[in-house]
Structures are given as C-alpha cells and as structure tokens.
Amino acid sequence: MFIKQSKILRNFLVLLVILASFITGCSNKATEQDNASVKDQSKVVTFSMTGDIGDLNPHTYFPNEFFSQAMVYESLVYYGKGGEIQPWLAESWDISKDGKEYVFHLRKDVEFSDDSKFNAAIVKKNFDTILDNRKQHEWVELINQIKNTEALDEYTFKLTLNNSYYPTLQELTYIRPLRFVGEAAFPDSQDTFKDGLKSQIGTGPWVLSEYKKNEFAVFTRNEKYWGTKPKVDKVVVKVITDGESRVLAFEKNELDFIFGNGVISQDSFQFLKDSGKYETKLSEPTATRTLLFNTNKEATKDHKVRLALNYAFNKQAVIDNIFYGMEKKADTLFPPVLEYTKIDINPYDYDVARAEQLLDEAGWKKVEGKPFREKDGKELQLEFLFNSTDNIQKSIAEFVQGDYRKLGIDIKLTSQETNTFWTTAFQGNYDILFTSTWAVPFDPHSYLASITTDSENGGPDYTALLGLPEKKEIDEKIKKVLLTTDEKERKMLYTDILSTLHDRAVYLPISYQSNVAVYHKNISGLDFLPQEAEVPLTTIDVE
Amino acid sequence: MKLKIKMRRMLLKHKLMIISSIIILGMIGLALFASFLAPNDPNFVDIAQKLQGPSSQFPLGTDHLGRCILSRLIFGTQTSLGTAILVMGLMMFISIPLGIFAGFIGGKVDYLFMRICDTLMAFPSFLLSLALVGILGPGLFNLILAMVLVQWVYYARVIRGMVLGVKEQNFIVAAKVCGTPKFIIIMKHILPAIISQVVVLVFMDIGGVILAISSLSFLGLGIQPPEAEWGMMINDSKPFFRNYPSLMLYPGIMIFIVVIAFNLFGEALKDALDIKRVGGGVE
Amino acid sequence: MSWFIVKRLASLVPILLGISIITFILLHLIPGDPAVAYLRLSNIPPTDVAVAELRLKLGLDNPLHIQYFEWLGKVIQLDLGMSYVSKNTVWDEILLHLIPTIQLTMTALFFIVVISLPIGVISAIYKGKWIDQFSRIIAYVSVSMPTFWFGFLVIFFLSVKLDLFPVLGRGTLAHLILPSLTLAFGYIGTYIRLLRASMLENLNEPFVVYAKARGLRQRQIISRHVLKKSILPVVTGLGMSFGNMLGGAVIVETIFAWPGMGQLFVSSILNQDYPMIQGCVLFMSVIFVICNLLVDVTYSFLDPRIRLEGGK
Amino acid sequence: MSILVLKNIKKTYLLRNSVFEKRKSIEAVKNISLTLEHGVCLGIVGESGSGKSTLGKIILGLEKPDQGEVCFLGKNLHNLNSKELKELRQNLQVVFQDCYSAVNPRLTIGEIIAEPIRNYKRLSSVEEENQVQQLLKKVGLSPEDVHKYPSQFSGGQLQRINIARAIALKPKLIILDEAVSALDALVQIQILNLLAQLKEEFQLSYLFISHDIQAVNYIADCLVVMHQGEVVESLDDMEQLEQLEHPVSKKLLSSILPPFPKLF
C-alpha cells in the first residue's frame, strides 16, 4: 500500500519503465522480420553454424565458411556423385591432347545477382586476380600450373597450363578460390585477396539479404538464378558456437535442421536419434579423422614412440563408445573407397604390450612411484592440440589423455578455437595434432599436395613431417604423382607414398568420419551432397 | 518472552555456525584424505564404462569417459578448496602488511598506496583476472597469480581502513605519548584490534574466491584437465546435462554447499564477535 | 552541484591514466616477444628479419614510456589496433558487441532492483518473521550459487522442461529474460541484505523515533524517511556491481550464446587475440569508471549532504 | 624556570580531496605564545573549534607546528631526534576526554598502566605489578583491579586508570584534554579533586583544556581564553574571573546558568 504513496518508489518505477522501454527498443528487429515473413507465408528454414559466415569472399579463406561461399558463388564445373565432373557455369569444355590447354564454353544465360552478365571476361578477371596472389593459393596445385588465361570470345574461356595436370577439372570444382564474383564486387585496387569485396555479388542460388556479425545471416533466394531454384524462400543461418546450445535450439524448434560434421557431439546425435522425434541421417564416410605426430619434437621424432602410440590407441573403444559404432574404424590415411587409395598394409592393431615394449626400447622407462615414464629424468609429456569448436574432438582427446596415462604418457590437452588452432598447428607447437583429411574432391591429391607446401593455406602436415628423413623423397614423389600422365605410374607412386607414410607411423587414423543431419519431420530434401562442406539448401523443403 | 526469542535466535546462529563449520571441516577432511576416501582413481579412464548409473563400484556413477564421479568430486575438493585457500592466503600475505603499513604510516606513502588502489580497483576485478589468465595462458599457477595480483588491493584497502579506524582511537595516541615504539604499537595494539575483523573478512570472502576459481575453470582458463575441478566438471558435463543431469548436479551442489557453508560461517563469526563485544560491556 | 561534477570529472583523469598504463603493461606480459606473437597470429613465419622489421614498425625497440605515449595517442583517437582474428579494428568489434551487453546488464539491473527492493524493505519491516527468514535464505542461496550452474538449471527447468522461454541467442524480449535473470540472480541476495541492513540501521535512528513522536503513519515513516535514506548505499552499491556485472556477463553470455562483449572477450582470450583482450579490458574498465561517475553524480543528487556541501 | 614555553605557534590544515581541487586551508592555531611555570595548572578555555585541542596535540609532539617552537624543559620539542624525544616524553603525558577509547579494550588494566613503565624501565614482573598496584591505589582504585578489562569499569573509573597511566612515569607536565567533560557532574568533581590532590603530591603541572569555564575555574591557577585559534584574553589570578572583558569570555561566562531556581 505504501508503495503508492512513496515518491521515491514512484520515481524508481518511472525509471524502470523507461529502462524497460529502452531495452525493448533495442531488441532485435530480426525476429519481427522473421515473424513478418512467416505471416506472408514464405518458406524459411533456419539452421546454425559454429562461426560467423565471414565476409563472403570466394577468393579468401578464414573467416569465410565453405558452405556460405558455396551458396553465393559457383564454379565452372561441378563435382558430382562419385567424382563425376559435371557441367556447371561451363556448358562444355575441350582439353588439348597434351593436357595443357582447357577451353571452356560458358553458359549464356547466367547473370550475377546485380544483373551484370557472366562472361569470359569476368571469368578471366577472377582468375587473374586469384593468380596475382598465387603464393597464397599454393596448396591448389592447379594454380601453380596455370600459365595463361584467355577470353577467346564472350563465352569462351581458355586456360593454359605449364604441365599436363590430371586433377585440373577436379580442382576447378573447389569451393574456393576458383569461383566468380561480379565486376561491381571488385575493390578499387582490384585485389580481392587483400582488400576484400565491395559487395557480395555471385551467380549462386542465394543472395545475402541480412547480416549481423556473429549473430545471424539471412540468405534470400536468387529469383534470377539460372539453375534449379531453391524450394524455400529464405535461409537463416544462426551463429551458435556451442554444440549443446545447438541441440537445445533445435529441440525448441528454433532450428529446422542440424547439418555437418562435428557440429554436435556424437552423444547428442545418439540422443536425438533415440528420441524418435526427429529424422536423422548419416552420410557415407567422407574423410578420415586422424592424429598427426610432430616429427620435430623430442619424443615424437622417435619412430618407436610413434609406433607405440599407434599400438596403444584403442580405436575400437573409441568407435564403440564415443561414436556408438556409427563410424568405421580407419587403418589408412584415406578411405580405401577413393581412387588410388586402396593399398595393402598391415594395420597397427591395439596391442598395449607391444606399445610398452616399444616405449621401453625408445628409452622411456617406467619409474617406481611416479605416474609417468621418464627418459634422462624428463617426463614423457606430449602436447595434444585440438579444435575446441569441434564437438567430437574434445571427447576423443580426453579419452586419449586417459588411455595413454595408463601407459605412463602424460598428455597435455590444448584446445583452441578454429583460427588459433590452425595458427598453432602451422607453427608446429604441438606433439600430437588432431586433424582430418579433406574429403572429396580434395582427397587424396590436394591433401597430399598440401603436405609439400608450407604456405598458410597448405597443411600443417608439412611442418610436422619435416623431421622425417624421407621427407624430401616423399615430397618429390607427391609432386611427381600430380604431374604424371601415366595412370599406372600414378597408381604405383600413390601406393608408395601412402605405404611410406603408414610405415613411418606419422599418422594415427582413427575413423572415417561422416556428415550428420538431424531434422524435424516437416523437413524434406536434406540429402548429402558430394562435397562435404556443401549444405543441400537448394533441395530442402519445409511443409 | 522476548528473551526466549533472542536466545532461540542466538542458538539458531550457533546451530548455523556448528553446521557450517562441520561442513567446512568435512570438506577439508575430504581434501586432505582424498586418496584414502575416494573409491577409485579419479583420472582412470575406462570408456567402456561411460555414463553409468550409480553402482557399488561407482557410487555416483561415471562421467563421459567412464571416470568415477564420486572420486572426482572428492579430489575436486582438493583442487577447489586448496586453490581458494592458497589464493586467500597469498592475498592476506600481501595485503595485511601493506594495508597496515599504509594506514599506520599515512602521509605520502598512504597517498601513493591509495592511488595504486584506486587504479587497480577501477578495473572490474573478474575481467582483469580473466585478461591476465588470458595473456599469461591458462593453468593453475597463472590462475592463482592473476587472482592474487588483481584482488589483493581490495583487501589491503579494507585493512588500511580498519587500521585508520583503530589509529583514530586514543589508546594509540596514548601509546605514542607513552613512548611505545611504532613496531610494538602495530604488533600489540593495531594487529590484535583488526585481526578478528580480518578473519571474518577472510571467511566471508573465501566463498567468493571459490566461485571465481570455478568460474575461470568453467571457462576453461583455470585448472586444466585431467585434474578434477568442480567448475570444469560442470563444463565437461554440459553435453550430457539433459540425459544425465546428475553429472552437472553433483559438482554444482558441491560448490554451492562449500560456498554457502563459508558464507554462513563468516556471517555467524561476524555476529559472534559482535556479541562478545556487546556482552563484555554489559557484564 | 556542477562544481562537484567538474571536480569528479577531473578526478577521473589520473584514474584513466592509471588504467591505460596497466592495460598497456598487460600486453607486455605476454610470454615471449610480442612481435613474434604478432607474426605467428598473422600467419607469417617469424624469421629474424621479419621480427626485426615488425619490431621497428610497431616501435617495440623504443623505450617503454615512448611506446606507451604512442599507444596512448592512438587510444585517445579510438585506435585500439586490429584484431588478429577478425582483422577488423578492435573498436569496430567492440561497438558491434556493445549493445547486447548493455541490454543484458541493464535488464539485469532492472531485475535486481525490482526483485531485491521490495524483498529488502519487507524483510526489514518484518524483521525476524518468517518472511525475513525466507528472504535470508534467498539471499544466501543467491550469493552462494555459481552463476554458470544456475544458468544451466534455469535452462534445464524453465526452458527445456517447462518450455517457457527460448533457450539461447539474442532475438525477442523473451530471449533477454533468462540471461539477465541469471546475471541478476547473484546480486539479488546482496542487495536484499544491503537494503535490509540499511533499513534496519535507519529504523533505529533518532529521526525515526522523532517521526513517530510527531504522529506520522508507519508507511509514511518507512517510505518517506527510512527508505529514502536507506536507498542511498544501494545506489552506490549498484554502481560498484556494474563492473562485476560486466565480469558476470562473460559467463552468462557464454552460457546463453549472447553475442556481447563477454563472448567477444572470452573468444579473444581463447584465440589469444591480444589487441582484442587489451581493447576489451580498457573499454570495459572505462565504462566501469564512467558508471561509477554517473552513480556518484546520481548519489550526490539524491543525497543533499553531498549536493549542498560539495563532497565532504 | 618555565616548564613549557610556546613561541608564536602557528598551524594550518590543508583540506583537499583530490589533486585538482582548489586547496582550502584552515588556520587552526594562529600565533600563540604561552608560558607555563612549574607546579601550575593553566586552564585553556574556548568553544569547540577554537583550536585548543590542536594546540594540545602540538605540545604533545603529535603534530608539527608550521611555525614557532615548543620549548619543553628548555628543549625544542620538534627539533629532537627520536631518542631525545623519547627521553623527553617521560615528562609529558596526556589524559583524553574519551576515556573509553583511550584504553585498549583487549588489554588488562595492569597491562595498560604498565605500558609506559615497560617502555622506560626494565622491571621484573613482580616489581611491575607492585608499581601498578601502587598507582591504582593512588587514583582510588582497588589493586585487585589489575587483571580486569576496561569493559568492566565505568567512565569515571576508566578516567582514573588513564590518570594512573599518565602519572606512572612521574611526569612533569600532564595535558588534560577535556579530561572531565564527558563525565557526569558528580564524577567530574571526584576526578577534579583527584587531579588536584595528585598535583600537590607529585609536583605536577597541568595544561587543562576545556570548554567548560566552571571546571577550569575549579582547578586552574591561571587561564587563557581562546577563540578561532588565537588567545583573546588571559588571566593570572582566578579570583578575578568576573572581570574578564573580551566578548568571547563574557559569552562563556554568561552561559553558565545560575544554580538557583527561576530565572524567568
């Protein structure tokens, strides 16, 4: 009762009302728009990614996400099911006999989202811009091989190479950097790598319509799209860093589907699957989860230690208990289903006794009363670096820590967010690195090529393997395998390279990973695409 | 009648004090004898046993790596409580001499001291600790360093205030006039006068220190795996908290109980010391 | 009054300088050579030449105080450097994340006031009664519960089980409720106790006896006399809490995926994005200091003793 | 020889809140010169804020005057090294107004009174206790009180304890800073009587600072009136109290209510 009479309380209430209205005023307009779009019956699907979509520039890397680049920009050719190269922005192409000249006949009905024409000139301009920063794209061997680009006429584009390079077409399907932005997108300096884009103009089925950094991005259907138009009008991509948050949001219907690899933990996937309320899907194996040992470090330089680590790893336990049996055990660096990767080797089966023996031989002896092995008074401590935004890596890392502990190996876990993780990885500041292969269309040739380059967009493997005496030899073989025109020699070299890597035990392949998809029952058309990083947004539909 | 209520209230306070000190002693006991009390090795990973319910082998079940939760909780007492006590101890080690020094000497020394305090206290303390850990890198040592470096000012300032309060008292002036040396004045008059307040302060605040440590660990910046720490255990159990809420519940309850026990104890101690003073006057 | 504000503003200068010195030093605590760290995070191999070049460029070879003044000059122009990670300027990043955090903390402040004010008043009036005991329990629970744990409990029960609120992220007003409530929760207890203690102290003041002796009604005495005076320490306290709340926001934003300063701060720590860490600390401390200034001014406005006698 | 000579004492306090604030100063004591003879009680009377307590602190050596010198037993008090100062301190003691805060509540009466003795003499514990008990008897308390704590005593008794501590070293001069003002009228008389008696016995000199002209009149031999840091009037013979002329003195005098009924 006295509240009414009290001046001070009244003042407070007034203040609070003002405050409240301020907060309301500040609150997001996005939801209003969401609601509005629901009202006008347009179809919207919402999903989430771990990070921001970035500046949406196909010619650069981090912080760009593959999936968003693929939504807006397109390539000359498309990587179809089973690795079949399909026409895309190029209707057809001719390859010269010596394999050094490629002539592309472009589609004539393609327009950029700003209505400008897609033609050979803009293709050349994009290529040339990319080639200006050749060093940065070193990992794409094709770029190293390009000698000349030429617009023969308005819709014909010619690529001349230094050598005949067998994966040329395959590399043209890559999501980055060989995709095309419109004329108006180029910065004044014309250098898209250093100065970014003026605006995001692509030919793809989606146009970025609203964007709030680190919160969400809204893509609207490109009504002028030349190909099959997407079924939904809008895609909302929310940024949710944490896997558990993602699952919660999905359960609360704030997300329509979950898609990707490592975006949720296996436990959550299993939980969602078991609940029976949602549809779940698991793709064919795409890439290999693997540990990489740093051969420059004191302990892991020793072949015996690496072997011991291989033998001591209980892959089956990981697959049974962490992956719930959903992923297949990996014994080789690349899934044997790929071209050239089916090799005949003796897998390192789980054998603790063998591991202990190897460690003893390497000089790392158990010390009475101490938990960890020592050599010359130094504890056997290995730094294990993994990516903290991947929801699967952490549980494996902790498992490894616990399991190796039994052998007297102290694993120090270092988890870092994506960007820092890769930086640290490239610097080689770790003993064991959690990594994975790149999946098709990159595996195996681009992945192996990246082993040979130390550029920032190569692989951390380059540095990691520097400690191997055979390193030079391996690099040369990889260079050779990419350029050889002889199918048989190529096959032989691949077998040779992969066997050597297996024999040196620098990798510890764990399992072949798959993409997961979880979606509500009103969602359809969520099929896995050939490229792992692509999200099937064109086929998706919502009821 | 009134007296009865008073007595009851006093007893209630005593009860709280007794209960809270039993909890605190129990926790310290757990920490000291963790290796005897824990049924299992807290760091022993057996992935095949993961996320098990309570059983005779694992009284509270296992976590996502098949480690015994009870054992981890018990060993967590060691890390959480031990770190908090260490941090508090270090802060006192710095701030008691400095606070007394600044307060007693006064003048320019005090002025300088106060300006340093003002500056350090202009930072939100948790943020500064966080930044320090961030820059020095995560880990137990850096965590302790960051907390002590940031928070000692607060205590030094409070202690300085206490000293100033005592210094105002005429018995200090009288002691000076009596020719008592400064050091003796500090040891005989000032220290005893503030020490009970400092003890109360320590007990009232140690709960906050425990919370801050577990918060940093929760963010992954404090104690590193596989060492068991409650805040980290909560973070670890995040992925499972819908199916296995107990995973998150247990360490949370542990933190909660310890902190509330310290808070209650501090409060009761404060009241008890007040009552003594009043009582002394009436007798 | 205005003289008081001017004076108070002037007193900010040394504190701001102090803050800037400490934040400046902060960056020099990085283990190893900052130039190497910079190069590594920029993905440039830290060769001797590159390091030497960068040291020259960043002025790292200058004496520390010269580096400081150069840095300070830039800071004054709001040039806090570039984020290693996003390659945006630190200032832009901060602005981007500022509004959500302000929303969060303001709403939390709102909750603190509307919840703890009435409870504090009532428990002081009915001291020793069940309602006072109850508020005591609330107070203890509130200060003893870890924020992050409370956050999850709230999500689990209110959001997942009862489906009352959206879980995460920023969007509607409903999104704001759980995070700000979580942030506020830890402070509610403190303020209930603070207000209660302050009320009780004032209830025993002679001016209350005199007010009674003049025949004023109980509610008049409580609201016009006691509350008006008791609220003053609460106002000061809220100002102090604001800084801690910025710290608390770090945790709450992490739990609720709230895209504010806290999240920016944590991710820049995890990414070792040093300029960002430095910028955040500097910025939040300045906000804190300004908040305290505002509180002081408000306080002086509310308390005539300060308003009319200028501080002492 | 005069026991205490003050020459042109001046003391100004600076008030400042922060670096940037305009400095304000208060002249607490302006240019005061006084002389106090052996065995004499000098009363300093004035309203609150007239600077008399500051003067007391300066004489005690707790504050340094900005100007002028304090000669105690012929030595400039503010010009001594710590050893000499300690030596001189023996002869210079104080009794404060607030008898409660003047004793450390955590120490026993015995320890309190023994404090000055311990600082200057090395005595066995038996001797020390003997001395303390003697002192207690001197001030009219029971020797058994040695082991009691201050909280067990009333204000008047505590003031006796303070006096006991002050005379423990047999000083030459005791500064009584409003020493009886906080006490009940009855107790005031008792303490004043005690002080008068001790003065005779130990040949003490007093500097009796008070706002209460009646109390001063009761014990002092001569008197100065202070106002706003200055001595406005002084009197050598207390019999002539009524003849004080300065308005401030008049005001002080007139404020004394006659002890008889009905003024109006």
Added chain:
Amino acid sequence: MRQQPILTVNNLNISVSTPLAVAQPVREVSFTLQSGKVLGIVGESGSGKTLTCLSILSLLPENAKVELGNINFRNQNLLECSEEEIRQVRGKEIAIIMQNPMIAFNPVRTIESHFIETIRTHLPITKRQAKIMAVEYLEKMDLPNPRTVLKQYPFQLSGGMLQRVMIAITMSLNPSIIIADEPTTALDATNQLQVLQQLDKLKKEYNTGILLVSHDLRVVAQLADEVAVMYGGYIVEQAPVLELYNHPKHPYTRVLFESRFGLTRKKIQNDSPSSTSSINKENKCPYLDRCEDADHTCTNYNLEFVEFQKDHLVRCVKVLESIGD
C-alpha cells in the same frame, strides 16, 4: 486550588532485555503533570528518565517493555491504546522535543517537508496552508528568514536553530503536553538560555504542560515548578522546586546540589566511589553503594516513597527515620 492533572503516570515499571539479561531501568515511577506547569525530572545518564519519557508515547525501543503501571492522559490509558489511537495523540496532544536535534531530523529531507508532513498528518489542510503555518510558527520562534530555513536541510542549520525549528513544529499543533528530553544538552551553552526562554514562553502562552528532563539540575531549576529526582530507575525525591532546593532530603539530591560548583572555588569533598552500574537488580536502595549515610538499616527494608511533608516525597529509610526522631 490544584487543577485536575492532564497526565498521570502511575507505578510505571519498564524492563529492558539484552541478550544476556533482563534489566529494570524504570521502577515504580509515578508523577502527575498539569496544564501550564513544568515538571522537571533530574537524573544522571542511565537513571531511566529517557525511557520514562518514551514510554508515555509508546516509543520504547524494541527491547524495552512496560511491565506494569499505567499512563493516563485525559482519562485515557495510553498504554492500552491501539497503535492508531496513540499515533493520533503523538504530536497533536503530546509532543516531544528530542535530545539531539542534529540527529532527530532526517538529513535527506528539508525542514519544509518535516514541517508540512507533521501538520498535514494531524490537520486536514493543504500543503500551501501548511507552509503558511510553518512560516508563521518559525517566525514566532524568532528564526530569521523562515522561508529560507524551510528550504534548507537539517545539516545546514546549527543545533540551536534546529532546536527552535523543533519547538516550532511542536507548537504548530498546539499540544497539551510537551515532553522536552534534555532539550539543551546538545547545544552550546549560549543557545541553552534561548531555548529555555522559548519553552517558558510556550508554557505561558499556550498553557502547555511541560515535562522537562535533564541531567543538569540548573536547567531544570530555571523552568520547573516541581522537580523529581531519579536515581537507579526510581524517583528518589520529588518536591516543588524551591522546597527541593532549600531542603534537599535524599542523600543523592544533597550530593547533587553540593556538586554545583558554579563559579566558586570551594573544594568539595566527594570521594565516594561511583557506581559501576545504575541498573538496579534487586529491590534495594539504588543509592546504597554510594550513600554516605547508609548503614545496616538500608540493606533490609522495603523501599517506599513517602511524603516527608506536604508535596515533598522522599524514598530513603534514613530520612524517614529522621522524621521519626
């Protein structure tokens, strides 16, 4: 000749409970007060005077309680009134002038708001009218610039001014009784007189009954018609002012009178030990420990308040014996 008393306090006993014990600081206190008369109560601190005053308006602190007795005001037992009834009496009928004006006002509110809220609580008038009244009464108290004073905060005024403001507030409601609890203690000696003069004016102009409480005999002497001396919770002596001054009977009163040293330099011998605690624990003479006349008769007798002669009451067995003689 005697008027009907407007306030009668009868056998008042107050207990105070501390965490350790229950004390009885006020015992068997009885007195009456008439309109236009001043009853003075003298006693040292802790003698129970303040509690007696507060109990009249039911303002005792939480831990104090009236155990026995009644307080009649205009044939109404104040102790049995409801909270609302007593509230209407407070200020309007019986007003209090508090000991220390500096802390009796709320420092964060202006004089005006104190004044107006008091008037408007009891009288159905507007703020404007109340303000006019306030100015009027402040003027009556000889306060310069009453309008400015109203705008000021308590801490901006001196103690003497505040005391006069308090009296003005009290007067504005024209109460029948004013309880003045140590009205001059906190004031400079120079202000004492003025305040006393104003109280006297009040008594004469409005025919108000005043209960004047002080530890200072001299203050009481200036104003009171009748004086009661309290010691250890009891009224030990009560008589018309002149009678008391001329013929003090109780040993305590006698000592009290002797200690008025005034401007004399006569040495007073008074070395009786001071009491450790004036809170009486048993039903024995409270002055026993300090009394010079005490002997065995004092230790066992039933304490009675006896009319020594007309209107002169004493509570001392020795005095009674002397009548017997």
